[in-house]
Amino acid sequence: METIKNYLEAMFAGLPDTAEVRKAKAELLQMMEDKYNELRAEGQSENTAVGTVISEFGNLDELADDLGLKNEVQEFNDAESANPRRQISRDEAASFIENRIRKSLFRAVGVMLCIISVACPIITSQGDTQIVLAGPSLMFVCIALGVGFIVYSGFVDSEWKFIGKQLCFIDMNTASYVKERRKSFEGVRAICLTLGIVLCIVCWVPCLLFSASARVTIGPALMFLLVGIGVFLIVYANSASKGFDMLLRVNDTKTISGGYGEPAPSEMKYVSKTAETIVLCYWPVVTCLYLIVSFLSFRWDLTWIIWPIAAVSYRAVVINCRSDD
């Protein structure tokens, strides 16, 4: 019976979502179901019954005429030939997902390297002149590597760039496959996000632990390492799982098959352009502030206090800058 439903679903996929079309689909399914049940009751195998029902179904062209959908079907066919919708097959979906996971990994490593790079000048700042000078150079090497990874991650999925530009569609089979993959990734995602957030929350602990030691810079260096790993996990999990939603959303929601995914969440809205700039620049500015103050005062054992204060005031800033509608 599942096969029959899929078949009907595919036949109706391109038709507009109107009351008439819904009714037609429901009625046709009812007739097919009645026939299927009777064939099964007569002792036919599932496959034979499905085959008979589908072969005797007919085609939708004559139906479209009587439903007053001739224009819609014509328009749909015209649009189809002028700008063909590209079907994404199950195999393609599978390789898209592999690709997306690889891309997310590269991107997350890149971001992590950029964050960790800051630890280099911090850790070397407490040594001889030569070592002190090595710090910034190491930092730039790290940043260069990180940026390299991020740029490369943009090329990893270049063959999939057409998603979002061209009209694409997936059938129910592919959709349920993608949903299955998303479900099995859900566990990995939960672990990554939890661990990532925990790492970001406890990142200041090393500062506290090493504040009394002779090498106070170990604390902040470790802090950036922890944040780097935490952000790596969060970026990886979110970016990879976004891939599943991207696939599930490719369908045109105006047709009766509709989208298989939830509609895209609306982006955060700001009260003004200035508010948006403030929110977007907040963390980079705080990071710069922290580094400047720390290097100038060289009180690494105290300056970490900037982070918890910044985190609390961030909420206040966001609440004031976000518009609710």
Place this chain on the structure above:
Amino acid sequence: MTEISSDVIRGYNDTMILFILEQEPSYGYEISKQIKRISDGKYLIKETTLYSAFTRMEKNGYIESFTQEQDPEGNGKKRTYYRITDSGREYYRAKCDEWSLTKEVVERFIKI
């Protein structure tokens, strides 16, 4: 094996459906089964053909649809039933006359 010309029979799908509905109200699959039975399995009406005929004839006022429980006990889903209207009966009679004439004329040119 000879097959029914779909062009010719298309004009008489409505007649067959109205013939069945004149006896008692019925629903989609039941009607297609009746057509198969009465034609000794020589004509199988396709689901899409049947449903187009329903919508067309309902629009023209020859039949009316109503929903009814699938079984008398009232458990289970509702089903769409159709019944013939007075103008449907008139239309049916007209189609019968039309067919007699058509048959009479064509018959004169047929050698068996």
